[in-house]
Amino acid sequence: MRIISVVLLAMIAHLSMAQSKVVAHRGAWKNTGAPQNSLESLKHAFEMKCGGSEFDINRTLDGKLVINHDADYAGLRIEEHTYADLNKTKLKNGEDLPLLESFLKLAKKYPNTLLFAEIKVAPSGAAASEKAAEETWKMVKKYKLLKHTVFISFSYEASLKLVALDKKARVQYLTGDKSPDVLKAAGIPGLDYHFSVFEKNPDWLKKAKSLGLSTNAWTVNKQEVMESLLKQGIDYLTTDEPEMAMGL
Known part of the structure; x- marks a missing residue:
């Protein structure tokens, strides 16, 4: 009986890990030499057949949605400058500052990789963040990629x-200051927390799953942390080391 129990536990652990998907953080850049959040790095993630690719969205003064992690680009505050001004500085691989629209056109060619679209917190306040979220949702809808997109934000x-716009939208909250119960009550269907949040709140991952929330952790770059979360059956694992994570 003991041998059978051990075998069953091993099978359950394997199935939990098999269901998890690897999300390349800002595309696959660390081991490819591509700039973070470039079309090149995002394409690498697609070609590697990652479960998902994460990227960051900011809104320019003239309403362009651009892919860049920080609120500033080349020393300029993105929301205070036009795209033309910002794009005078190219990425290190020669690319233009990527437009969300350009990325979505590329993404349509790779339907098996989910898009994790992070709406960045606007320096000017919540209203600007909400506006960027709404415009991002509309653009994703325009390209018929809503079913392939997970919207994430701090x-x-x-x-x-996003939830008010579309009750079916796949949304994950990032900050880590809300319990699964609070998110469930607010109608937010998922959480994407730093792995340390799950370590400090060891019951949250199990609780989130019991409530039907999608679960994600960032930015998981150490093998032992990856293995721990995978064994717990986390849905998505966001990492700068997608090659390592996929190898597990």
């Missing part, structure tokens, strides 16, 4: 805005 207001 802005609670932007997360609520």
Whole structure:
């Protein structure tokens, strides 16, 4: 009986890990030499057949949605400058500052990789974050990629805005200051927390799953942390080391 129990536990652990998907953080850049959040790095993630690719979205003064991690680009505050001004500085691989629209056109060719679209917190406040969230949702809808996109944000207001726009939208909140129960009550269907949040709150991952919330952890780059979360059956694992994670 003991041998059978051990075998069953091993099978359950294997199935839990098999269901998890690897999300390349800002595309696959660390081991490819591509700039983070470039079309090149995002394409690498597609070609590697990652479960998902994460990228960051900011809104320019003239309403362009651009892919860049920080609120500043080349020393300029993105929301205070036009795309033309910002794009005078190219990425190190010669690319233009990537437009969300350009990325979505590329993404349509790789339907098996989910898009994890992070709506960045706007320096000017919650209203600007909500506006960027709404415009991002509309553009994703335009390209018929809503079913292939998970919207993530540190802005609670932007997360609520997305849920209000579309009850079927796949949304994950990032900050880590809300329990699974609070997110469930607010109608936010997922959480994407730093792995340390799950370590400090060891019951949250199990609780989130019991409530039907999608679960994600960032940015998981150490093998032992990856293995721990995978064994717990996390849905998505966001990492700068997609090659390592996929190898597990």
